[in-house]
Structure formats: structure tokens, C-alpha cells
Amino acid sequence: xxxxxxxxxxxxxxxxxxxxxxxxxxxxxxxxxxxxxxxxxxxxxxxxxxxxxxxxxxxxxxxxxxxxxxxxxxxxxxxxxxxxxxxxxxxxxxxxxxxxxxxxxxxxxxxxxxxxxxxxxxxxxxxxxxxxxxxxxxxxxxxxxxxxxxxxxxxxxxxxxxxxxxxxxxxxxxxxxxxxxxxxxx
Ligand SMILES: [Cu+2]
Numbered sequence: 687x688x689x690x691x692x693x694x695x696x697x698x699x700x701x702x703x704x705x706x707x708x709x710x711x712x713x714x715x716x717x718x719x720x721x722x723x724x725x726x727x728x729x730x731x732x733x734x735x736x737x738x739x740x741x742x743x744x745x746x747x748x749x750x751x752x753x754x755x756x757x758x759x760x761x762x763x764x765x766x767x768x769x770x771x772x773x774x775x776x777x778x779x780x781x782x783x784x785x786x787x788x789x790x791x792x793x794x795x796x797x798x799x800x801x802x803x804x805x806x807x808x809x810x811x812x813x814x815x816x817x818x819x820x821x822x823x824x825x826x827x828x829x830x831x832x833x834x835x836x837x838x839x840x841x842x843x844x845x846x847x848x849x850x851x852x853x854x855x856x857x858x859x860x861x862x863x864x865x866x867x868x869x870x871x872x
Contacts, residue, residue, distance in 0.1 A: 737764035742859035751827035756819035769801040772839035784820040
């Protein structure tokens with residue numbers, strides 16, 4: 687019975703939507719949940735403010751419970767360069783903009799930075815081995831499933847708030863693949 691119904695719909699709607707309908711039919715008889723499907727496709731939080739678009743924001747569950755890191759992608763659709771110039775979070779009073787750099791001898795060092803540039807028409811990726819947000823002295827340990835409120839301030843005076851999910855170390859959209867052993871910024 688159920689299969690016949692789905693097959694009938696399949697003739698007139700895209701296969702991807704049919705899958706969504708099929709998925710929801712298993713649980714309840716309610717409507718499909720397109721928002722939920724979108725979240726599954728791209729883990730992490732996103733937000734839009736003016737010409738700025740943030741996607742894929744997440745925090746790997748901290749290995750050291752006192753220190754967390756937030757990764758994300760910022761796109762700037764404006765005609766002018768912008769930059770992230772401040773960060774704050776409800777997870778700790780101590781959050782900062784940070785960059786991992788690889789020295790010529792291959793050692794990794796981290797240093798805080800005043801700003802993280804987001805060029806006009808460009809995208810800056812916060813990633814393991816590059817720019818990131820560092821959250822220090824976390825008083826209450828974070829676990830997978832928690833959400834951390836993060837506010838980014840931009841040079842253009844735009845502020846963007848995000849509810850950043852804490853995910854398993856391997857669960858993020860910008861996981862270890864781009865690790866910065868071959869950092870090409872210099
Ligand atoms: Cu850092």
C-alpha cells in the first residue's frame with residue numbers, strides 16, 4: 687500500500703524529494719521536514735547577515751575539556767573587503783581569533799590574530815591548520831549534542847550570531863581533510 691503511493695508520486699517529483707517523503711512516511715504520517723533534511727546534508731550552523739554568509743560552523747568535542755575550537759566558512763558577497771575582528775561566546779569569557787602556522791621546519795605554532803580577512807567576493811575557511819576560533823578556560827565541559835552561542839564581529843560593523851553545535855571530532859563539514867601540513871599561505 688505505502689509502496690504504491692510512493693511509486694505513484696515518484697513519477698511526478700524528483701527522486702530526492704521522494705526519498706524525503708519516504709523517510710518521513712516511516713516515522714509519522716506528518717508532513718515532510720525539508721529543514722531537517724538540509725541540516726543532515728550539511729552539518730554545522732549557518733547564518734546570513736547582509737553580504738556575509740556563514741556556513742558549516744561547528745566545534746569538535748574538546749579533547750581537552752577546557753579548550754574548544756570553532757571551525758566555519760565565511761563568504762563575503764560585498765564589493766569591499768571585510769574581516770572578522772572580534773568573537774565572543776557563552777561557553778567561556780575567553781574566546782579569541784587564532785591561526786595555526788607551520789614553520790619551515792614543519793612544526794605547528796598557534797598565535798592569536800587581530801583579524802581574519804574575508805576578501806570581497808571571497809570565502810575564508812576556518813579549518814584545522816589555519817584560522818580558527820579558540821575558546822579557552824571553558825568552565826563547564828562541553829559534550830556532543832551541546833550548542834555554543836558564538837557572536838562574530840566584522841570590520842564592517844556587522845555582527846553575526848550563531849548556535850554552533852558540538853560534534854564528534856570526525857563529524858564536521860570541514861573535518862581533518864584540509865589539515866595544514868601543506869599550508870600554502872606563504
Ligand atoms: Cu588556536
